[in-house]
Amino acid sequence: MLLWLYSAVLLGLLPFFPVVKFAARKRGNVTLLSRFSTSFPEGEEKILLHVSSVGEATSVKPLVRALKGKVAITVFTDYGLGRVKKLYPETPSRLLPVDIYPVVKSFLKKTKPKKILIYETEIWPSLLKAAKEQGIPVYFVSGKISDRSFKNYKRLRKFLKPLVDKAVFLARTEKDAERAKEVGFGRVFTVGDLKLDVPKPENLAELHIEGERKVLIWGSTHPGEEELAFKVHKKLKEHFPSILTVIAPRHVGRAKELSPPGKTAFRSKTKRISKNVDFYIVDTIGELASLYRYADVCIIGGSFVPGIGGHNPVEAVLWKKPVIMGKFCNDFRDVAELLQIPTAKKEELPELLKNLLSNETIYNKFCEDTFSSYLKQRGVTERILESIGERG
Template structure:
């Protein structure tokens, strides 16, 4: 089955440029550079692999604490560019294409002393190559969502690799699923997203007038429509309302009623603007600073699983998520972030806008829980045997 997977991947290569959906869903995916084994400065490091922009942001506590002993691979070009901005001194490159000869050549040349895979990026040839060469593999803050679990259960050949890897789980729920998939070395460490630190400097934004600001972060198709409807319903009670929408994929087009301004057009929002669309990459986490309320996208339409609420919670902002937050329900519960149905949004957000004390209590409760549950990166480094000198702050 493993070699059949490699054969299928090899046959598929000529068709990769046609797979536009990859670009829309996960960012650009370069091909030619993935056959290279070159990795200047990467040899002998702890190699951390993450998928794209959000994941590159989340691994920051580990990168910072490993202090020069780390190299990074990403799946997308977007992720690689984000890593370049966040970690300019850290060696980084795209993950090689998951063909066994290509991956094996890369690993033999780079010789990472450990491989840390953030969450659940499953690449069979990478796992086989690492185990064949005796390189320890750790899934850190490992998660196994419902869709991932169903998909991986079909591939029994992966169990032979899973049982040699370490699964440092974000929750007991994910740990149980990892054991069902064949992982033998499973430990619950917590969600690495909890170790997030808000930016010391926030992106510039000037909002004219005294306005209430709702930020919809990481929205997906269908959620802009919800935000638009909600805006005008709330505007009846709060005429100075501004709705900021940051789509998960910045190039995606969508229509909004009312007056719209895009961030690429201006960093100043005049009075009379209904919607400010953040069509820039990597700024959302800092823009939460300007919010009165935060609504986390990917959670009001099925099939996405939600997105990370910690970035807004860390700015002490009242934060809510939708009923389809499957991938973040445990984290939301840990942080006392309300999970609401679409029809509950209007009344709940209206109550928060009308009652500053209620809004402050919700924000303060989530912020306090977040501060108490940090320290996941230290637990990970301790378990992989890298805490030593790198653990010092």
């Protein structure tokens, strides 16, 4: 009864959802009709992997690679779908149908997935009920339950427990595992955070820096963070006159909007940085992960301004580089804690960087501690594959 009430409420709210407006209003190629479509012939007899949006689409890369040819992907947002199609062009993908019971029941009957993997924790009641009825195993991989979600799930435990009691929850942390048990998941195991299994880039971007210089790389920056990078550069230049600041905006189109207070070079124009260049702007796509290897310190963007949540620091840690994040790294706080990555306020950053760059002993210990923590935590993909019966 509650499930039908949920479906009725969801149907009534559909016109107000920003991602599925009525009247055939489009975002990309997405209309309301695509939410009710249940066809997915390319996904038949495959493992169905569901991700939420853009960030999650990137995080599942190790798992998609490991399940190459066996997996099809569903995404909640149209922006996420665009990202998935770009990242995994050979993997079948589509939007997840609207979570109304008859719709998802039909979708699963037509698609006949071997298993359903839900990345992190998106609980779709109708999908879970239909999968349970059709005997399709469901796994929550790299599962997490935030403070806010935990409170809501506990209130709905009587409703949720029959839907998740047969599902397997493969938790990121012991804390997430304990919460999953309280919510009603019957089988819970801790495997770690899939974000830790980011692979090193296959193609290495080249960069030639003239002279012996301290190099700061600000990766995936957002509005407000470039200005912070300029201020930090100015203060550190008093102690390190030849310091070089490299900035890679998260959205490349913003690169031309930046106005650094010093001589500037752009990645699209040159791969050689002369001694008199203060700022190097990375206005190309897909090179940041390998450029991190040229840094003395990597500073992760999206974490010094609210509302973003930060970006994955592991791409920098892979190169055994010291990494610093801001206080607003909510989406990656657990990863930062596991890898002993410090989180700093804006005003703390210049002094922290000065001390780090001035003291070789502290610098080397920082690199060793972070990298050794990473080595202990990696291997999440293998643990997930073993748990879902797909290893080898």
